[in-house]
Amino acid sequence: MTAPVSVVSGGSRGLGLAIVEALLVRGDRVATFSRSGSAALDALAAAHPGRLHVARLDAADLEAIRGFVADVAAAFGRIDHCVANAAVAHEGVLATMRADEIESMITVNVTGSIVLVRECVRQMLMGDSAGRTVTLISSVVADRGSPGLSVYAATKAALEGFGISLARELGPRGIRVNTVAPGFLETDLSATLSAENRDRIARRTALGRVGISGDVVGMVSFLVSPAGSFLTGQLVRVDGGC
Numbered sequence: 711m712t713a714p715v716s717v718v719s720g721g722s723r724g725l726g727l728a729i730v731e732a733l734l735v736r737g738d739r740v741a742t743f744s745r746s747g748s749a750a751l752d753a754l755a756a757a758h759p760g761r762l763h764v765a766r767l768d769a770a771d772l773e774a775i776r777g778f779v780a781d782v783a784a785a786f787g788r789i790d791h792c793v794a795n796a797a798v799a800h801e802g803v804l805a806t807m808r809a810d811e812i813e814s815m816i817t818v819n820v821t822g823s824i825v826l827v828r829e830c831v832r833q834m835l836m837g838d839s840a841g842r843t844v845t846l847i848s849s850v851v852a853d854r855g856s857p858g859l860s861v862y863a864a865t866k867a868a869l870e871g872f873g874i875s876l877a878r879e880l881g882p883r884g885i886r887v888n889t890v891a892p893g894f895l896e897t898d899l900s901a902t903l904s905a906e907n908r909d910r911i912a913r914r915t916a917l918g919r920v921g922i923s924g925d926v927v928g929m930v931s932f933l934v935s936p937a938g939s940f941l942t943g944q945l946v947r948v949d950g951g952c
């Protein structure tokens with residue numbers, strides 16, 4: 711049997727990079743995109759020759775996403791799994807947030823993710839779609855809230871609603887759709903958070919610490935595998951108990 715093909719958006723760093731690496735290590739062929747590349751991604755491509763397809767594009771460019779998925783399908787012959795991970799977070803109180811920041815979060819986090827999933831699902835539905843998966847990366851902020859992150863939270867809540875309905879829509883075709891909501895993770899996305907806020911978040915978790923990408927990868931790998939075969943429409947919080 712040929713290796714499964716997994717698409718992961720935003721694989722140049724942070725959680726996306728960790729997911730790309732885990733799926734390569736388990737034997738998948740993987741395709742990812744981001745606006746910039748990274749040395750870590752180049753190293754993975756060198757370590758897994760012919761199994762990692764990397765593209766540079768902006769998720770706000772919906773036509774580019776369509777082209778990317780078409781290229782992946784042409785290069786690898788099919789798409790089995792889609793992980794919508796790429797996102798941007800502009801922190802700031804709503805009263806002073808610029809319209810372009812609001813628009814960028816909605817376009818990249820919601821529209822870009824939905825269009826990516828649509829394009830991947832179209833490919834999945836062309837063949838025997840049983841066992842295929844869609845995994846959406848949300849955030850605990852969507853239902854716990856955080857000052858300065860109201861628009862970001864809205865984009866993640868939108869993805870969660872999308873996932874529940876899509877799971878019902880695709881269930882009859884054997885495609886599972888789940889959402890993973892991480893708590894605070896030490897990545898570039900959260901690097902601007904003050905030390906005070908970081909400590910406050912760590913204190914609020916049952917485990918008494920903030921997370922790293924490696925804490926979340928196991929859950930994504932599980933969902934994107936036969937071990938998760940009866941799980942769909944689920945929202946899984948991986949947050950150290952916050």
Ligand SMILES: NC(=O)c1ccc[n+]([C@@H]2O[C@H](COP(=O)([O-])OP(=O)(O)OC[C@H]3O[C@@H](n4cnc5c(N)ncnc54)[C@H](OP(=O)(O)O)[C@@H]3O)[C@@H](O)[C@H]2O)c1
Pocket residue numbers: 719720721722723724725726743744745746747767768769770794795796797798818847848849850891892893894895896897898899900
């Ligand atoms: N870090 C946290 O505390 C945390 C907590 C909960 C949930 N999450 C979620 O986890 C996921 C990964 O976050 P992370 O912390 O790993 O973020 P990160 O380190 O900032 O990485 C984000 C990835 O997405 C890509 N990306 C961002 N904007 C893009 C765009 N317009 N077009 C194409 N690619 C784009 C980035 O590459 P380029 O910049 O080169 O484009 C990068 O590869 C996100 O969905 C985030 O909302 C994060």
